[in-house]
Amino acid sequence: MSNPLIDRRTFVKGAGLGAAAIVAGVPAFIPRLGEAADAIKIGVLEPYTGTYAYPGENETIGIQMAIDAWNKRGGVLGRPIEIIKEDEESKPDVAAQKARKLVNQDKCVALIGTVSSGSSLSVQKASADMGVLFFASGGHTDDVTGKNCTWNTFRTCHSTWMEAHATAYTLAKKFGKRFYFITPDYAFGHALQTAFDDVIKQIGGTTVGYDLTPLGTTDFSSYLTKVPAAKPDVVVVLVQGDDYTNCMKQADSFGLLKKFPFGGPQVELEPLYGLPAAARTGYWGIEWSYSSDLALGKGNKAAHQFVADYFAHYLNSQKKPPTARECFGYVSIDRMLAGMAAAKSTDSVKVARAIEGEKFQSIFADGGYYRREDHQLMWPMWVAEIRPNGTPQDPNDLLDVIAKHDPDTIEQSVAEKAKICKMAYPS
């Protein structure tokens, strides 16, 4: 014991100092504990692992930006807002289980999140059972605001119907009416396909090829080798995430991108950044853009401030620009909190009533509203041509926004929706 790391005297001194610090700290500490207990807790369910981890991270950043802005203004109903995050892994069963945990155990008053449509639907069901608000920020399948619609769920990103209609007319006009589809075999893909079938019927087009690919397909060669024989005017790619990356990369290696125009209802910056420049091509539906006035709204201060704040303080782990996912997260939680403020309550029914039909301006062009009949956010959608190498000033700026479609022209009408979505509030 000639050279102990901490001798007895040092220990006693240290312990004394520590005790003193604790005692001194208590008076200041107690009220803060009280405040924290009063915080409004909101549960965030996003995929932080797996194929949608990157969009999951980006949605969370958008959510955090809105929370910080509200807290800086003093919170809602005089209470600070706190988020509790859970990884839903893009698995519907995990998502539903974590939703229950966030509400029952962590006492969250509302839920927000999901990227995969399967998870959106399962959280929608779980949250309706528990009677809490749910903002489906990023799952696109029609059913969320269609046949599965519920009073407690609001969906921010566009429905598959909107995506398909916004882009199909553009593609048909540009390239012709013979379509070849590469469709993911799950809720999201099926819904997109249904919407495309509707457009094809309207314009008198034909489907010359149609492949249902299992989610998580790594090798698309078997699908792609069938394309030339079908002689399509345009190849429509509906797969997303890593499947999109694999599909486009392999389409390039088969030389198809030079032979056929490619396009589709939805492309996101996240998977585009994962593609070599040679495989970045085509015309795609997009849901926001950080660089285009057509998407942000000319002179829309809030949107430009949002982009500036992002670059200044919230850069994601890849040091890349904000995507539509930041927009979904931001808009969703911002409207949820605005609803609480307007209802002067966190009661789910009162807040839902305060949100529906309420027009608002936000970080995108023209403004929008969550439709009373189905709780779908009615906002514009855009079509972009891909710039493989960005612009000389900004190599990350891959989307050249060429068209804006108004929501009423691309979404099913209220009358049509009324046949599908029967919304019943608890009495």
Place this chain on the structure above:
Amino acid sequence: MEHVAPELFNGLVLGAFYAIVAIGLSLIMNLTGTINMAHGSFMTLAGYFAFALIARGTNFWFALLVAPLLAVLVAIIVERTMIRPLYGRDPVYSLLLTFGLSLIAEEVFHIVWGANTLPFAPPAALGGTVALGFMNFPTYRLFIVAVLLLVFGLLALFLYRTRFGLRLRAAVQDSEMIAALGTNTQVLYTINFGLGILLAGIAGVLAVGLLGLNPTTGNTLLMPAFVTVIIGGMGSLYGCLVGGVLIGLATSLMTLYVPAASEVVMYILMAIVLTIRPRGLFGEEGLFG
């Protein structure tokens, strides 16, 4: 029928891929009884090393050679410090260990390189297509087949024509006797593990030219490789080759006719083989027939 020829060709490429990963798994499993659940992580690791090398200005060919070797270096450290103490125990121990390692690896990739897919393109020389008469086939896929055949040939030479290969095969049959005859079996185990990972690393770098590079890239290829080992038969080099090609062909042809069943067909194949011939097509008592 016009579609069948391209599918057969696609299936062969895919099969060669599964085979080379399966051989690595099989080597490690046979000698030490280690079921290496981290095999996919080593593939991904080699992919990231290649990405990092290319980002620092080296060319693809250098990365293809060096990245797998760097993965082997990591593998040797892992084998010496963590897996070695578990030799001789129930295989469940090393299975759990390597499974845990694969989870940790995925998180580390996540932290270091991010969750998003990174762009990784093969060099321009391998970018185009080659006219095969019945179709235009990507040059890069042909290149993959060429590399894998070369690797397979070198491996066969190594195992059957060198003293070291002889010792390795002997050790599989009776490692105690080999040790008693004066061979350092610990070194043998380490080199064998490194060899398995070298194959995984080469497959990993080749794979990211085809797929996106993200923390789960390797793991998506691991399950078909395990099925390949089971179908081909534990302990058989040629079994892995035949098993891989069988799965590749079955998957490709199924994609043509019933895409929804393309994922499940390899498991059906496995069930059939296990029912009729439980030790696998080429599985025998010893290693490599």
